[in-house]
Amino acid sequence: MNVSRDRLSVIGKLIGIYREERRMNTQNSFTLKKFCDGICSINTLKNIEAGGLSRSEDVYIELLDKLDLKFGEFPVIDEVLDRLLMKLYKAIEFYDIDEIELVSDKMIRVLKEVNKYVYYSEVESIVNDLRDYYFKDGYIDDVVYQKYRSILYQFELKYMDLLRILMFPKIECNSINNHNEYIEEIEFIKLSDAKLSCIRLNLLHYYYTQNKYLEMKNEIESLESHFMRESNHIRLLDTYNYAIVMLTDVNIDWSSKYLNRIEELVSECNLPKIKICEVYANIGCIFHMIKDYAKSLVYYEKMLTYGFNTLTNLIYMADCQNRLGRPIKMPIIENFEYDKYPIDLKCMFKYFTLSEDTPVFIKQNYILKKILPYLHDKELIEIFRFELLKLLITRININFYMFLRQEFSKNFKLKLTVLSKKAFNRSKKSFMLTVSLFIE
Numbered sequence: 001m002n003v004s005r006d007r008l009s010v011i012g013k014l015i016g017i018y019r020e021e022r023r024m025n026t027q028n029s030f031t032l033k034k035f036c037d038g039i040c041s042i043n044t045l046k047n048i049e050a051g052g053l054s055r056s057e058d059v060y061i062e063l064l065d066k067l068d069l070k071f072g073e074f075p076v077i078d079e080v081l082d083r084l085l086m087k088l089y090k091a092i093e094f095y096d097i098d099e100i101e102l103v104s105d106k107m108i109r110v111l112k113e114v115n116k117y118v119y120y121s122e123v124e125s126i127v128n129d130l131r132d133y134y135f136k137d138g139y140i141d142d143v144v145y146q147k148y149r150s151i152l153y154q155f156e157l158k159y160m161d162l163l164r165i166l167m168f169p170k171i172e173c174n175s176i177n178n179h180n181e182y183i184e185e186i187e188f189i190k191l192s193d194a195k196l197s198c199i200r201l202n203l204l205h206y207y208y209t210q211n212k213y214l215e216m217k218n219e220i221e222s223l224e225s226h227f228m229r230e231s232n233h234i235r236l237l238d239t240y241n242y243a244i245v246m247l248t249d250v251n252i253d254w255s256s257k258y259l260n261r262i263e264e265l266v267s268e269c270n271l272p273k274i275k276i277c278e279v280y281a282n283i284g285c286i287f288h289m290i291k292d293y294a295k296s297l298v299y300y301e302k303m304l305t306y307g308f309n310t311l312t313n314l315i316y317m318a319d320c321q322n323r324l325g326r327p328i329k330m331p332i333i334e335n336f337e338y339d340k341y342p343i344d345l346k347c348m349f350k351y352f353t354l355s356e357d358t359p360v361f362i363k364q365n366y367i368l369k370k371i372l373p374y375l376h377d378k379e380l381i382e383i384f385r386f387e388l389l390k391l392l393i394t395r396i397n398i399n400f401y402m403f404l405r406q407e408f409s410k411n412f413k414l415k416l417t418v419l420s421k422k423a424f425n426r427s428k429k430s431f432m433l434t435v436s437l438f439i440e
Helices: 005-024 032-036 042-049 057-065 075-093 097-111 120-135 142-151 157-174 179-189 197-209 213-229 233-247 252-268 273-289 293-304 311-323 343-351 360-374 378-394 398-411 421-426 428-436
Strands: none
Touching (some): 005 057, 005 142, 042 057, 075 097, 075 157, 075 197, 142 157, 179 197, 197 233, 213 233, 233 252, 233 273, 273 293, 273 311, 293 311, 311 343, 343 360, 343 378
């Protein structure tokens, strides 16, 4: 069959990975001894799985048969895949969604001819997962992540950046509450070695978590220069977005200059609406977090001219309007768009769509019954804490207060003055003092 030495090395490593996967699933027939029984010696199998070569291709054929895979190499298909891969990388670098879809579909059609063969089956999985990532917001699961982790440095180098693209979001998701795991995994996938410059954008988040602000600033400037030379305006926009999000609470002067650059890009370049929407939403969120509600609202209103990013951003926007004493105006959302969000965000969004004429006690009860059980995020807690304070001042309700004292004190750990019903009836001033302590 004359499979190349390089491909044989990759195939051998894949055999080791697949065999170990099955062995871990308590399939005892996939131990070293049983797997190679009647085919080759244990030492030969160990050598193959380490990337060494066997003298006989029959050994590979028999081992792969146990894994329900075929053995072979198809140079013509490899040439086609290489050409398409180059196009795919270019499309990703410039965030050309239409081209990503077109090229990935072509690759999948080519791979269908050989997807029963080792190596090609893996390439097909990678391309399918990449397509799901871009078009279905699909993250790989933990099992797939571990498989890609095991092959990252065993597979062909040309596919490594695709694996990095798939692995990074999963790392972020899995490591929200485990900083050490995040650092370990980021260092493992070596983002700085990526050939795609857009992957280096993810390095900015890593520097941010490590408090390496100078490295982050230098990387931003390096990426800016690179994307300007390439006239890659969409990734330049991403760079400025990262700069504002990550530098605002480090050095406001570092980030403020990028606001004007974003406006120049939006006005001068033909950028996807979804990207512009995302950037304005992120800027609005940053200013909301630093309590600059007027500036936050400006960017949320700009966001709405291009759509909206998430329900969370709309809730933040309503909070800005609320704190600035303006009428709350929320956009109409189609059912198909609305239904994809979790119940907690839908309830919070629905609250801000209530009419201004809605009685205060109905709003109070809605927050307590529909929103309170789901409140865990710090920013959202602060939003509805402010809203409740406003409602309490508007309408003093003893039953509501008693419920508040019971429920909120345990859920939010609020500093509430001990106040009996009798004391309340005797002195509304005491109750208002309680309200004034409505801060953690």
